[in-house]
Amino acid sequence: MARTDDDSWDITESVGATALGVAMARANETASDSPLFTDPYAQMFLDAATARGWHPPTGVMSRRIRAIGNYAASRTKWFDEFFVAAGAAGIRQAVILAAGLDARAWRLPWIQDTVVFEIDQPLVLQFKQEVLAAHQVTSKARYVPVAVDLRQDWPKALEDAGFDITEPTAWSVEGLLPYLPADAQDRLFERITAMSARDSRIGVEAFSADFFSEDHLARRRERLEQMRAEAIEAGESAEDMPDPAQLWFNEDRPYVPEWLSEHCWDVSALPAEDLMARYHRALPADTTEGTMPTEFVEGVLADKFSQ
Numbered sequence: 001m002a003r004t005d006d007d008s009w010d011i012t013e014s015v016g017a018t019a020l021g022v023a024m025a026r027a028n029e030t031a032s033d034s035p036l037f038t039d040p041y042a043q044m045f046l047d048a049a050t051a052r053g054w055h056p057p058t059g060v061m062s063r064r065i066r067a068i069g070n071y072a073a074s075r076t077k078w079f080d081e082f083f084v085a086a087g088a089a090g091i092r093q094a095v096i097l098a099a100g101l102d103a104r105a106w107r108l109p110w111i112q113d114t115v116v117f118e119i120d121q122p123l124v125l126q127f128k129q130e131v132l133a134a135h136q137v138t139s140k141a142r143y144v145p146v147a148v149d150l151r152q153d154w155p156k157a158l159e160d161a162g163f164d165i166t167e168p169t170a171w172s173v174e175g176l177l178p179y180l181p182a183d184a185q186d187r188l189f190e191r192i193t194a195m196s197a198r199d200s201r202i203g204v205e206a207f208s209a210d211f212f213s214e215d216h217l218a219r220r221r222e223r224l225e226q227m228r229a230e231a232i233e234a235g236e237s238a239e240d241m242p243d244p245a246q247l248w249f250n251e252d253r254p255y256v257p258e259w260l261s262e263h264c265w266d267v268s269a270l271p272a273e274d275l276m277a278r279y280h281r282a283l284p285a286d287t288t289e290g291t292m293p294t295e296f297v298e299g300v301l302a303d304k305f306s307q
């Protein structure tokens, strides 16, 4: 489905279904022999979506989700540790942007009196709350869903929901940026910076400077075509292998670590392959040149007015 500037979706549609793909990876990791984390809610979400008529990926697509499982697990673990460290440093306000089926608000050992805001599309958050309520799952934190599109005036919705602009905040941006137009990405980071008190932290899954270049996108398309051909050879349908890039806004945009350091954040960036090596996790077999096109960026906000 082609993207439009004001499109919206339910959990089983368009960008919403990508959250189910991530939940599938988390459920696989949880069921594995030596998981990096456990997420008992991921399978609940998948079961509930299936009951609503969603068809879990099969064949080549489910193999693809398994192939990127090590990456998805390392990413989940990195953001888990990001929030735990923020709590240990005294931060009691967290905002999970594009939360999807992220269950950290329920999984993590939040320090008492922590408030966790989650932002995503209304139907996505509604689905999530219905599933958790049906299983009587409660959060150790004070959980506040904020149902709003991140291309709209989400700062107002967040403040209306009780966000305290004077308190340091831990923000996460995971699995989101390609789904935002370039100008919405710029606005997102400008708004986060404007709403962040000193010592706030940000964790971002960021994309390489050339991620949206025609060259890189062409290489991805080529790999996808190869996978489709293999699927057909194995007697499977190539229709089962949609191109995730069709849901992206393939527009050039600022390189996140640079943008953040230019806007008062003290930044460190960890290439995805280094993170995965830290966790003894192998790269997907089709990774070219031993590198992944993402990195994990952590920022701490210095004094905004001293520069």
Ligand code: SAM
Residues within 6 Å of the ligand: 015, 016, 018, 019, 022, 023, 097, 098, 099, 100, 101, 102, 119, 120, 121, 124, 148, 149, 150, 151, 174, 175, 176, 179, 180
């Ligand atoms: N961060 C979650 C995780 O890692 O499990 C979900 C990642 S999923 C790949 C992408 C999520 O971004 C979906 O839940 C989708 O609804 C959300 N999303 C994408 N664009 C959005 C927008 N403009 N406004 C609100 N949510 C958005």
